[in-house]
Amino acid sequence: MSAWQRAANWTLLYVLRPLGQIALFIVLSALIMSALALTIGFVLRTPWHGISALKTYPNIDLLRQVITQLPNMLVDGITIGFVYAMIALGYTLVYGVLKFVNFAHSEVFMVGGVVGYEVMQFFSSAKQLQTMSPVLLILAMLLTSMVICGLLAVAIERLAYKPLRNAPRLVPLISAIGVSFFLQDFVRAIEALARNQFNLSYPTSDVPLLSNVRFPLINTQILWNGEMVPVATSINMNSVIVIISAILMLIGLNYFVNGTKLGKGIRAVSQDQGTASLMGINVNLMISLTFLVGGALGGAAGVLFGLKTGKITPYIGFIPGLKAFTAAVLGGIGNVTGALLGGILLGLLEAFFSSLLPYFPALGSGYSDIFAFAILILILIFRPAGLLGKKVDEKV
Amino acid sequence: MATQEQPRPLNPVQSLAVRQPVIAGVLFIAIATGILLIITRQQLLFPFWSSIAFPMLAVSPFIVFALKIPTRIKLLLVLVVILLIIPYLGLKDSFYLELAVQIGIFAAMAMGLNIVVGFAGLLDLGYIAFFAVGAYLWGIFASKEGDTYINQIHAVTTPESFYLFLFGGIALAAIAGILLGLPVLRLKGDYLAIVTLGFGEMIRVLVSNLSNISSDPTITINITNGAQGLSGIASPPLPQFVFDAVGGIANLLGIKIGNIEGITYQFFFYFLVLFIGLIAALIAARLDNSPIGRAWTAIREDEIAARAMGVPLVRMKLLAFATGASFAGAMGVIYAAKQTFVSPESFSFNQSIFILVIVIVGGMGSIRGVVLGAVAVTLLNLQILPNLSLLLNSFKNSNEVSASVQNFFKSIPSQLEPAKYQRFVFGILLVLMMIYRPAGILPASRRKLEIDEQMGKAKDEALPRSDVEPEGPFITEDPNNAA
Numbered sequence: 073m074s075a076w077q078r079a080a081n082w083t084l085l086y087v088l089r090p091l092g093q094i095a096l097f098i099v100l101s102a103l104i105m106s107a108l109a110l111t112i113g114f115v116l117r118t119p120w121h122g123i124s125a126l127k128t129y130p131n132i133d134l135l136r137q138v139i140t141q142l143p144n145m146l147v148d149g150i151t152i153g154f155v156y157a158m159i160a161l162g163y164t165l166v167y168g169v170l171k172f173v174n175f176a177h178s179e180v181f182m183v184g185g186v187v188g189y190e191v192m193q194f195f196s197s198a199k200q201l202q203t204m205s206p207v208l209l210i211l212a213m214l215l216t217s218m219v220i221c222g223l224l225a226v227a228i229e230r231l232a233y234k235p236l237r238n239a240p241r242l243v244p245l246i247s248a249i250g251v252s253f254f255l256q257d258f259v260r261a262i263e264a265l266a267r268n269q270f271n272l273s274y275p276t277s278d279v280p281l282l283s284n285v286r287f288p289l290i291n292t293q294i295l296w297n298g299e300m301v302p303v304a305t306s307i308n309m310n311s312v313i314v315i316i317s318a319i320l321m322l323i324g325l326n327y328f329v330n331g332t333k334l335g336k337g338i339r340a341v342s343q344d345q346g347t348a349s350l351m352g353i354n355v356n357l358m359i360s361l362t363f364l365v366g367g368a369l370g371g372a373a374g375v376l377f378g379l380k381t382g383k384i385t386p387y388i389g390f391i392p393g394l395k396a397f398t399a400a401v402l403g404g405i406g407n408v409t410g411a412l413l414g415g416i417l418l419g420l421l422e423a424f425f426s427s428l429l430p431y432f433p434a435l436g437s438g439y440s441d442i443f444a445f446a447i448l449i450l451i452l453i454f455r456p457a458g459l460l461g462k463k464v465d466e467k468v
Numbered sequence: 469m470a471t472q473e474q475p476r477p478l479n480p481v482q483s484l485a486v487r488q489p490v491i492a493g494v495l496f497i498a499i500a501t502g503i504l505l506i507i508t509r510q511q512l513l514f515p516f517w518s519s520i521a522f523p524m525l526a527v528s529p530f531i532v533f534a535l536k537i538p539t540r541i542k543l544l545l546v547l548v549v550i551l552l553i554i555p556y557l558g559l560k561d562s563f564y565l566e567l568a569v570q571i572g573i574f575a576a577m578a579m580g581l582n583i584v585v586g587f588a589g590l591l592d593l594g595y596i597a598f599f600a601v602g603a604y605l606w607g608i609f610a611s612k613e614g615d616t617y618i619n620q621i622h623a624v625t626t627p628e629s630f631y632l633f634l635f636g637g638i639a640l641a642a643i644a645g646i647l648l649g650l651p652v653l654r655l656k657g658d659y660l661a662i663v664t665l666g667f668g669e670m671i672r673v674l675v676s677n678l679s680n681i682s683s684d685p686t687i688t689i690n691i692t693n694g695a696q697g698l699s700g701i702a703s704p705p706l707p708q709f710v711f712d713a714v715g716g717i718a719n720l721l722g723i724k725i726g727n728i729e730g731i732t733y734q735f736f737f738y739f740l741v742l743f744i745g746l747i748a749a750l751i752a753a754r755l756d757n758s759p760i761g762r763a764w765t766a767i768r769e770d771e772i773a774a775r776a777m778g779v780p781l782v783r784m785k786l787l788a789f790a791t792g793a794s795f796a797g798a799m800g801v802i803y804a805a806k807q808t809f810v811s812p813e814s815f816s817f818n819q820s821i822f823i824l825v826i827v828i829v830g831g832m833g834s835i836r837g838v839v840l841g842a843v844a845v846t847l848l849n850l851q852i853l854p855n856l857s858l859l860l861n862s863f864k865n866s867n868e869v870s871a872s873v874q875n876f877f878k879s880i881p882s883q884l885e886p887a888k889y890q891r892f893v894f895g896i897l898l899v900l901m902m903i904y905r906p907a908g909i910l911p912a913s914r915r916k917l918e919i920d921e922q923m924g925k926a927k928d929e930a931l932p933r934s935d936v937e938p939e940g941p942f943i944t945e946d947p948n949n950a951a
Contacts, residue, residue, distance in 0.1 A: 125681065129685055231899075232903075238922065241658065254892055257890075265884065390817065394662075401659075401662075438673065446670070448666050449663055452663055
């Protein structure tokens, strides 16, 4: 095989195939979710079976609202879905190897957001924010945060989980909750000391590229009930950055897990720790490596989340963490591809619910969080293995 | 035996505790009470002494029970502390009574969670939801201000119906427990924990959004008043002679009371919580030693084996959820009546973890341990950490300390007040407990055996294999030592 052929093969296997998979997932989930949203819009134009809680405000045509907002919902949902997918990967990787829910992962994600903020503040106070290249800025934020969060996750594993590896399963879970609580207040204390406040706002408005640039995606009008209805959406630079960096990192992760020797080691350990160790694989090293990779992805997700929403507090990790866990379970926990699919599906669902709920006077957007939990509970009851997971029979 | 090992020389405190246990116990209680009687709120070091002496007094029943004293004297000493010393201190400074009531509420709830987590081994991270069910049940029906929102719902209830609602809260929480239990029956371990967490969050989101359920935008039907919460909740009425009696006793003891109604209600809730807490402990202890408790133990230790032995899994798990929830439901009703205010903030994930910390610090499965955990964790949360903040502040502002000391304390930013860092403390506490004492301070012997066996046995194996469950402990025929 010539070098060219090998390069082509490599590209096909580790770049094009995952890219194709991601594109397929996006298109498929977008189609399914759009169909769902349109169906909901159609069915609920008049209250379903007359249930008054499902009555919209008068003068609101739900189907029309769905149609005009659909492109917006898709863009929003996919952007946040990528962030969820990246956090979900941290849960899934650790679950695959240690069979335990790393509750502190949501706090690693939060630390990532805070580190990103600190890096941005560092450049801001050096008066570099307006002049420096935005790509460099984002890279600096992502890399710093990935390194710190990866090491943090390894440290957490060493200190709080490793001594408990043989304990009953609830013991490390409780320890993880403890770590998560500790980290929240620890970060709060540091930020309170350093900045005298802990509600941090990303100074994105100082970076012209991040605050002003929008790319129009669709801008058209359709005929609806005899009038022209605008259907338009645009995507801002933040979301583009989120999506591109997420895709790059997912491709990198795919290569690492499936294409390198270390990745093979991780996969071996997740299949059977005992046999893997007999084959000369350093199990402890592989577990640390898993935490390093998962933590780094979580940290990057924190930066992207901060860029997208603009606000980070020490207590912000909990809800996105729970949603990302839902995404991991939805896709099949322990399954790397599943986490991606689950994240995008959940992001879309959330975008739909939070933009449709305000049309119902009896509901309101406050309920949008309930849907994530409801989905989590429904999946665990009806398909605990997730969409892409395999059913594992219990060994006696 | 000639070569008997020489016992280590005891220090004076130990030797007193061994040789004169009665005197040691009385002395311990007396020192704590004495400090509490001497100090006054005006003193600079009041927060320091008070947060040493009151926890001493609160754990004294456990110390007394640990000493080798005839049971009758033990009971006498404990009763003196609970029925004489704490009420007397409460009469002087109602804050102590408030602390005691909070300890009681959390102890009773922790006993409920202990049934689910400690007895049946089902980790519930949304336990506070049942507390919310009870609190909002009484809150919605007895909130005077709620009247304006909820179309005269208050008219159908009177404050006297509090006792009826106490049972209503128990029943409703038990139903909520079964509703939670039904879908999660098949789940185990981590999954169960996350789903219960989701359930708890759902209840919180629900109560913070039920501020309008009307589909007509011109009308508002408000049930829980959203994030602002319900205020002006009625307390059960007390006959006049109770107020007179409290006032009379205070006069007799020469204590001036400003707000006699408030303090009487504190006493009422103190004794109510004490009474219900005792009943809860009795129920929990009886359940633990019953066929039901043994079925729970079997499920906890090995679900498949339990099923094979004919333990009805569905019924037993639902029973655990329902019983555990009912404790929280009762306490929720009492809490709403005591605080006269409920808001979704009191029912956050934090609070669920707070109760879990109590159970874990005290000892999963051990009723005594859970009560001790409630004392320790509640006091840490409500007294010791706020007192540290107070101490810092008074050092900053007091003229009694030298300028350099004052400047040192002024250099500590106000953002670092200890009272705001409960999660920091609880987080470290959880991790350390899990690593060094996973069975708790006062472990249930059975539970300790399980954990030791599992961890100790796995160490002997050449390979760490987390997916293979080691065999359970060898069970002797005496299950009574489980408590």
